[in-house]
Every structure is written in C-alpha cells, then in structure tokens.
Amino acid sequence: MLNIPKRKTKKKRLKRPQKKPEKLIDKDDTRLDGRKLNELRPVKIEVGILGNADGSAYIEQGKNKILAAVYGPKEVHPRHLARPDRAVLRCRYHMAPFSVDERKSPAPSRREVELSKVIREALEPSIFVEYYPRTSIDVFIEVLQADGGTRCAGITAASLALADAGIPMRDLVVACAAGKVDGCLVLDLMDVEDKGGEADVPLALMPNLNAITLLQMDGSLTIEEFEKAINLALEGCKQLYTLQKEALKSKYVAVKEAVEE
Amino acid sequence: MTPPPIVVRVKQKRIAELVSSGKRLDGRGLTDYREIQVEAGVIERAEGSSRVRLGKTEVMVGIKIEIGTPFPDVPNEGVIIVNAELVPLASPTFEPGPPNENAVELARIVDRGIRESKAIELEKLCVEPGKNVFIVFIDVYVLNHDGNLIDASAMAALAALLNTKMFNYELKEGEIKIKPGYTPLPIRNYPIAVTFAKINGKLIVDPWLEEEQVMDARLTMTLDKDGKICAIQKGGYGYFTTQQILEAAKITREKTEELRKIVVKG
Numbered sequence: 001m002l003n004i005p006k007r008k009t010k011k012k013r014l015k016r017p018q019k020k021p022e023k024l025i026d027k028d029d030t031r032l033d034g035r036k037l038n039e040l041r042p043v044k045i046e047v048g049i050l051g052n053a054d055g056s057a058y059i060e061q062g063k064n065k066i067l068a069a070v071y072g073p074k075e076v077h078p079r080h081l082a083r084p085d086r087a088v089l090r091c092r093y094h095m096a097p098f099s100v101d102e103r104k105s106p107a108p109s110r111r112e113v114e115l116s117k118v119i120r121e122a123l124e125p126s127i128f129v130e131y132y133p134r135t136s137i138d139v140f141i142e143v144l145q146a147d148g149g150t151r152c153a154g155i156t157a158a159s160l161a162l163a164d165a166g167i168p169m170r171d172l173v174v175a176c177a178a179g180k181v182d183g184c185l186v187l188d189l190m191d192v193e194d195k196g197g198e199a200d201v202p203l204a205l206m207p208n209l210n211a212i213t214l215l216q217m218d219g220s221l222t223i224e225e226f227e228k229a230i231n232l233a234l235e236g237c238k239q240l241y242t243l244q245k246e247a248l249k250s251k252y253v254a255v256k257e258a259v260e261e
Numbered sequence: 262m263t264p265p266p267i268v269v270r271v272k273q274k275r276i277a278e279l280v281s282s283g284k285r286l287d288g289r290g291l292t293d294y295r296e297i298q299v300e301a302g303v304i305e306r307a308e309g310s311s312r313v314r315l316g317k318t319e320v321m322v323g324i325k326i327e328i329g330t331p332f333p334d335v336p337n338e339g340v341i342i343v344n345a346e347l348v349p350l351a352s353p354t355f356e357p358g359p360p361n362e363n364a365v366e367l368a369r370i371v372d373r374g375i376r377e378s379k380a381i382e383l384e385k386l387c388v389e390p391g392k393n394v395f396i397v398f399i400d401v402y403v404l405n406h407d408g409n410l411i412d413a414s415a416m417a418a419l420a421a422l423l424n425t426k427m428f429n430y431e432l433k434e435g436e437i438k439i440k441p442g443y444t445p446l447p448i449r450n451y452p453i454a455v456t457f458a459k460i461n462g463k464l465i466v467d468p469w470l471e472e473e474q475v476m477d478a479r480l481t482m483t484l485d486k487d488g489k490i491c492a493i494q495k496g497g498y499g500y501f502t503t504q505q506i507l508e509a510a511k512i513t514r515e516k517t518e519e520l521r522k523i524v525v526k527g
C-alpha cells in the first residue's frame with residue numbers, strides 16, 4: 001500500500017513591525033510623504049496596455065498600482081441575465097493576494113463585494129447602456145499594490161478602459177477622496193492617513209455634468225467639515241480629470257503617428 | 262438588479278409626477294417617514310434583540326455575544342461583526358443562498374454607522390488583552406421587504422444593542438467562568454441612518470418599495486448623537502449634484518433627531 005504522508009501547513013499570524021507615526025501632519029502642514037494638504041499624489045496613467053481586453057488602463061497613484069480591463073459589449077453569460085432594453089454592466093474589484101502587507105485571501109471579501117457594487121453604480125451613469133441591448137459589459141479592476149484610495153483610482157482607470165473599449169459615454173468618471181487627518185482636511189489620503197485619520201470621503205464625479213456618482217464616508221465630520229471635504233475632493237477630481245484626458249489622448253496620438261509613418 | 266415589475270413601470274410616471282408637485286403615492290410629504298414601531302427584547306435566547314416596523318417593512322435584529330481572539334492591531338478591544346440576511350420569506354425577489362451584494366452592502370452600511378460613531382465601548386469588552394475579548398454579533402434579519410431596509414436595519418440594530426445584556430464573568434487561573442447576572446452592554450453613541458431616494462431630480466426620505474424600484478439613485482447618511490456625520494453611502498445608477506447632497510445633509514440633521522427619540526427612549 002502506498003502510504004503518502006499528509007502534508008499540512010498552518011498559517012501563523014506574523015507580527016510585522018508597524019511604524020505608527022505619532023504625527024501624520026507636520027507643523028508647517030506637510031504630510032508624511034512631503035505633500036501639501038490639498039495636493040494629489042504623483043499620478044501616472046496609461047491607456048490600452050493589455051492585449052486581449054477590448055479596453056484597458058493602468059494607473060499608479062502614489063504606491064497604488066491598479067489595472068483595469070473591459071470586455072464587451074458581448075454576449076451575456078449566463079444568458080438569463082440579459083436585458084432586452086439595455087446592456088448589463090458587471091464589475092469586479094479584486095485585490096491581488098500580494099497587494100497588501102499581510103497576504104489577502106484571493107477569495108472575494110465582503111469589502112470587495114461592496115466595492116464592486118458601488119464602483120458599478122459609479123460607472124453606469126456614464127455609459128449609454130441602452131445602445132447595446134442583450135449584451136454585457138464586463139469591467140475588471142485588479143489592485144496589484146494598495147496604498148489607500150484604491151476604489152477611487154480603480155474608478156479613474158476603469159472609466160478610461162471603458163473609453164478605450166470604444167463604448168459611448170456621457171463623460172469620463174473620475175474619483176478622488178478627501179478626508180480629515182490630525183484635524184486638517186486633506187486631499188487624496190494614503191493608507192496610513194486613512195487608518196490613522198478621522199474621516200475618509202471617497203467621491204466620483206462626471207465633471208462636465210457636475211454629477212456625483214459615488215459618495216461614501218466613514219469617520220466623523222461635522223456637516224460644515226463635510227461640505228469642505230466634498231469641495232476639496234471635487235477639486236482633486238478636476239485635476240485628475242485633466243491627467244485622465246491626456247492619457248486617453250496620448251494613446252491615440254501614438255496610434256495616429258504609427259499610422260502616418 | 263431586478264427590473265421593476267410591469268405594474269411599477271406603469272406607476273413610474275405617476276410617482277415621478279407626484280414627487281415633482283411635492284406629493285407621494287401613499288399620501289406622505291417628501292420628508293415624512295412611515296409609521297415607526299420599535300419593540301425591544303423580542304427574542305429571549307439572544308443577548309439583545311429588537312424588531313422594527315417601518316410601514317410594512319419589518320426587520321429583526323438579534324445580538325449574540327461570544328468570546329474570541331481580538332484583532333492583532335487592537336489587542337484590547339472587543340470585536341463587532343455585522344451580518345445581514347435577506348430571508349426568502351421577506352420578498353419574492355429574495356433567494357436562498359449566501360448573502361448577495363445587496364445583503365453585504367446592507368450589513369456594511371449598518372456596520373459603518375455603529376463602528377465609526379464608536380457606539381459600543383469596545384475597550385470595555387476586553388477580557389485578557391491580546392487573548393480573549395467579547396465578540397458582538399449583530400445579525401440583521403429582514404422579515405418583510407417594503408423598501409428602505411437600511412434605515413429600518415440601522416434603527417433595529419441600535420435598539421437591539423441598547424437592549425443587550427452581557428453575562429458576568431470572572432477569570433480563574435486563566436479560565437473564563439460565567440457568573441450569574443447580567444450587565445448592560447456599554448453604549449455611548451446612537452447612530453441613526455436616513456435614506457433618500459432621488460426621483461425626478463427631487464429628494465424624498467424613506468422610500469418604500471415602489472419608489473425604490475423607480476428611483477434614480479439612493480443616498481444614506483448616518484449621524485451620531487452630536488449631529489456629526491459618521492457614514493455615507495450612495496447607491497443606485499443615478500447621480501447627485503453637490504447641492505442635493507448638502508440639502509440631504511440638512512434634512513438628515515432634523516430627521517435623525519426625530520428618529521433617535523423613537524429608538525432611544527429615556
């Protein structure tokens with residue numbers, strides 16, 4: 001009889017040395033990474049970087065590295081989900097196991113289920129779904145490295161991927177968070193600020209329509225602070241929108257040049 | 262999302278027209294809630310429980326308290342776990358199976374309100390730092406779905422927490438022994454959620470099922486007892502303008518005061 005010993009392993013919680021900074025904001029209003037209160041992290045966006053997808057985009061915002069891909073409009077599987085009058089938009093936000101300090105199980109967490117839903121609802125107002133009845137448009141967002149604000153960066157990238165897939169849209173959707181850290185209202189929170197801060201307000205916007213398509217908040221803010229936070233996030237969205245448009249254009253400028261050569 | 266049934270499609274125009282003129286199909290004003298009934302202590306086996314009726318919407322919340330290990334980053338705090346079940350008997354559109362995204366979202370909105378307002382004094386739920394703490398399981402059970410599950414669930418969760426009794430215990434040679442008698446769960450804040458639906462560009466409060474089926478978008482704001490915002494969630498496929506959001510914040514401030522008096526008695 002073949003006797004194969006059972007091999008088992010059990011994961012033990014590693015205590016990673018966590019530097020908990022005493023102060024997140026310096027006296028002269030600089031943040032841990034040297035940013036001012038109303039400054040975005042450095043952003044790099046590329047459009048159309050995946051071969052198989054109908055549309056794709058990659059965004060780096062600070063240490064965040066996020067890929068977004070769009071497949072569709074295509075036939076719906078399973079078929080009973082198809083809608084006779086419009087396309088169904090489906091969205092999956094997912095974090096890679098290696099994207100965070102402690103390995104994240106690849107199975108979808110409750111957080112990811114919720115974010116997939118709110119991201120879908122943030123993107124859908126921008127799409128003319130009624131143009132493609134009986135089809136589905138699938139959006140996949142993979143967070144390769146996370147450092148706070150991944151849902152926002154994911155939306156910014158996913159909207160570009162939708163545009164790259166040639167899907168007719170009312171406007172691009174751009175997202176950015178504002179929040180309160182050490183008593184100051186700040187733009188574009190990174191992970192330590194989100195965890196150590198008092199509040200976080202992610203917001204998505206269609207800038208040309210002045211339409212807010214995603215709004216969440218956790219923490220504690222007075223209504224006056226909340227109003228200021230929204231305005232700050234809107235400012236951030238507008239700055240990102242410029243970068244987003246440039247990224248989209250630069251891909252097609254490259255295509256045009258290649259064609260002309 | 263399931264498409265609105267045909268009857269609702271027919272009513273859609275009527276609902277939208279009424280809302281534009283400041284009225285609603287069930288006779289309420291735009292910022293009126295349906296009748297609210299809060300019952301506490303409805304399940305004896307649970308450490309805390311409540312049943313909230315919001316019009317025909319009915320939600321039950323049961324609280325169970327157990328002992329477990331704390332999260333490593335907060336070794337001396339208790340743990341809150343919120344789960345929501347959209348039980349099939351509550352609506353023809355609910356199906357058996359693991360919680361779908363609507364259930365997960367509902368649980369997470371309720372969770373965020375309780376967690377971010379620091380409603381439960383989690384530091385007092387520590388038995389042995391890093392080893393044993395109390396885990397507070399908040400189970401939201403939807404019994405009848407007639408719209409606005411979020412507000413009903415948030416109210417029911419708060420009412421159940423206020424009604425929760427923790428068993429007494431003592432530590433004997435590293436073992437936890439349960440002693441007779443109970444103490445109330447330490448609660449220091451009372452988060453209340455107010456949900457808006459946007460129909461025809463107007464905001465209405467406490468949408469019932471048919472209004473939910475025709476609404477463009479949904480917005481929930483949770484305020485704590487000091488009138489500070491502690492959680493927000495936008496839902497639905499439409500959008501809001503900045504003005505609408507700020508208007509909603511103002512209405513929420515008034516409404517939460519009103520609702521809190523109903524849920525938190527005395």
